Amino acid sequence: MKYVDEYRRAEDVKKVSQAIAKITTKPWTIMEICGGQTHAIVKFGLDELLPDNITLVHGPGCPVCVTPLEAIDRAVMIASREDVIFCSFGDMVRVPGSEKDLLTVKSQGGDLRIVYSPLDAVEIARQNPNKKVVFFAIGFETTAPANAMAVYQAKLKGINNFSVLVSHVLVPPAMEIILSSPANKVQGFLAAGHVCTVMGYTQYEAIAEKFKAPIVVTGFEPLDILEGIYMCVQQLEAGKHEVVNEYSRVVKREGNLPAQDVIKKVFKIVNQKWRGIGEIPDSGLALADEYSSFDADKVFNLEHINVEEPAECISGLVLQGVKKPDECSEFGKKCSPEHPLGAPMVSTEGACAAYYRYRSHEIVG
């Protein structure tokens, strides 16, 4: 398959991993931001191909994992209502809230629909004028344009029974928090290719400069990730800290300008709570004032709901790259995909779930 097979060729993978070994003289710690990259690293065993002195730590870029508990609880409350059709991306529906997940709501009679595009939810709203149709608009900059477009279209077409429950997060503020932390071990980043497809990478240039950390915009196939690591190590060894683009077949420096326009039109930047990490200033998106009638929090009067997270899950440390999933005392014991203590064990992109699926035999025997 084009654009896949050529990035999974065993001989090319071998060549790049040998090249990495050749240029590595010191120990380096590199964080891949995106959960999709984490999944590929663990699925293909890419870390096995690296020299021992390169450590990969897994970043906060799993959108399902960082959606705060109170957003799930709000979703559960809305989806439980008889007058609502609640629409969500597939992997949000198994994420546990304080009491239950959305699949449980469905089993109890809630009308929950898994959609592939937020625009499908707008269409459901058009077809069901007597119902309130709510879309769970979560994710990073990657899903923001489509989510924004859904609200934009609903307003344009006067579909007023549609609203969105927004829990959007932004990557650059999270990177700054990680790099500013006294516990930080991360020396270089693989930036998330799909986020940069939308936003470009000019925002990262200031971060690289401020923290003297190289950032490589990286794709998701095995060869992409290894090349990203090579370009990062090359800079670390040379004492450089630039933003470079490994994923140039997709990402442009300025990003996708029409997509950025619709985000700017529909959303505004706000402080945002991250599950496991806490509130990060200016790290989220909320609906801009002129679209506030599409805000499900307001429609259902849920803005007062705040939930504290249980202390036993160390997902915050995992999401910031301070700990690896298998360093958690509950990994594979009290916490498994069947009984997750935290969201990184639920989503397929979550670091804990990826370790559990592909490595639990080695870790817990």
Next chain:
Amino acid sequence: MNDFDVTNLTCPIPISDYPNVLLAHGSGGILMNQLIEKIFLAAFKNPILEQKHDASVLEPGKGKLAMTTDSYVIHPLFFPGGDIGSLAVHGTVNDLAMCGAKPLYLSAGFILEEGLPMDTLWKVVVSMAQAAKNAGVQIVTGDTKVVNKGKGDGIFINTAGIGVIEHDLSIAPASIREGDAIILSGDIARHGMAVMAVREGLEFESMITSDSAPVNAIVEKLIASDIDIHCMRDLTRGGVASALVELAKSANVHINIEEEKIPVHEDVRGACEILGLDPMYVANEGRFVCFVPEGQADKVIQIMREYSDAEEVVCIGKVSLDKKGQVTLKTSIGTTRYVDMLSGEQLPRIC
């Protein structure tokens, strides 16, 4: 064998009289009698069914009997490459075949939802009759219930099957041995993706067609060719990955497979990539794995290739005793990882 060709018939209950199934069609009166006579008996016609008794009396012949049952609740009822009727035959026939049994008889229990178009029921029943004919089995007994509108999903079907085992092989997980070759009967993941595409209204460049098919003829040929089959397993829900993990655990052996050997059609791979699904966990309805002594692997492949696309019948791996109870996969880039069962259904990823 059913010699009644039903493929070109139109619904024998005139649309003008009964365009939809009524609760009365399940209540034991004249309407129910008409439904049985004009739809089920007309389509499934065979001497045993025509005994019209409370139970059918069978003469299975020599050998041990195998029996299985399965219920079919698929939505949508029709999908490219099949429908709930053909699936209800293939699924049960294949379960029997996996024990090395020759499938002979099926039962068919229908739970119909009030309001179901009579024409839809007829199409499903015709498809069942055709599938039974192709698989060489007879539908010898049945039952119909009608539930209130909203209490069903159009049609639910349960089939039970009886087959006869006419050989002395012990085909079971416990018979899997170190060194066995694992032969896969064809490309994977087509059924699951075909159904998902229709159910979710996803449009891909080409139409993905289900692999739903009976495999009993292939199995019978293998047995007749003196293949020392150790174990077989059809790759239904949970896909090839879940089936192999189950077998590795129950036989307490180590199964090693190679990702590159596992055939996945290009369109199916593309659809899986877009949705973030792993084809190794996607359902099939006409594929199975067969564990045989390594020395017979080539012969098995040669026989199976008479029934499938030649390049897609392959040896995907071997059995060892290194890591008992585990399945490992050599990835396309040459690394090795464990394969495990999923905790639930695969869900499409956000981005």
